[in-house]
Amino acid sequence: MQIKRLKLYHCPVVRSARVKWLLHELLDEDFDVEVVSLYDATQYRDEYLNINPNHAVPVLEIYTDTGKQMRMIESGAIVTFLADLYPDKNLAPSAHEFSPERSDYLQMLQFGTSSVDMMLWQIRIHEHVLPASEKDERTIRRYRDKFTREVEPQLERRLVKTPFICGNEFSAVDCIIGHCVMWAQAYQLCTSPVFAAYVTRLAGRPAFARAFSDAHQFVLAVPEEYEVKKLFTG
Structure with a gap:
């Protein structure tokens, strides 16, 4: 097949x-x-x-x-x-044999789509998606603090050593973590020059330019009058 x-x-x-x-x-x-x-x-x-x-x-x-x-x-x-x-x-890294590189790659990919994504999602929905009556400042503060204290240092330590998340070469995990870093930057997180340099490296890739050529269509805050506010379930 x-x-x-x-x-x-x-x-x-x-x-x-x-x-x-x-x-x-x-x-x-x-x-x-x-x-x-x-x-x-x-x-x-x-x-x-x-x-x-x-x-x-x-x-x-x-x-x-x-x-x-x-x-x-x-x-x-x-x-x-x-x-x-x-x-x-x-x-x-090859999926057909064990390697430390494969283990690290999968670890960081899942870290990005689970732990990191969850924190950013909580910040986003409570700042810009939920109806005003449901937004919770405590949740925003909690996850902003958690992200700054726990996530940023882990990512920064890697990017100080190598240009990409899992080493010297770009990999699919950078599509995940790179996206999360840009998401964080939209919320005034990941402000270190290390992250700015990382995003600059990513943005130099032709595929990145194609993928985000429609970014101008995105609006960060969902307008209050939009129907999706009433239907949103999390």
Whole structure:
């Protein structure tokens, strides 16, 4: 069974941008994209819930030469899958044998999509997504402090030693951690020059430019009058 075509459901800047970035690294422009308007609450419509019951992006649709269609809906799983699918691109340590490099790569990929993402998400929803009556300043302070004290030092120690998160070469994990660092910077976190230099290195990649060419369409704060505010469940 061979993959015939890939299609990404995407909204600018958010988690699906991690996948779009990696797809550009791997396939240039040879994949399909359908834009999902999250602020217009498209993700809560029945037709989209049939695609992803978690009402979120990304969704990666995988079409095979046998006519089979599959979907993946978690950015970390998708990034891991894609990087392993194209070993000739050298964006992940080999999955076919044990290595310290593979262990570290998986550790940092999961760190980005679980611990780091969770903290940033709590900050974001309580500052810019939830209705005003549901926002909690204590939650914002808690996760800002936790991120500054616990996450930033771990990432900075790595980036002082090597130009990329898992060493001297760019890998798929940088699509995850790089996205998280930029997300943090949008909330006045990761202010060290070490992070600025890291993002500058990433931004010099042609695939990065393609992945974030739609970033101007993204608005950080969800307007109060938008329907998605009423439908949002977390």
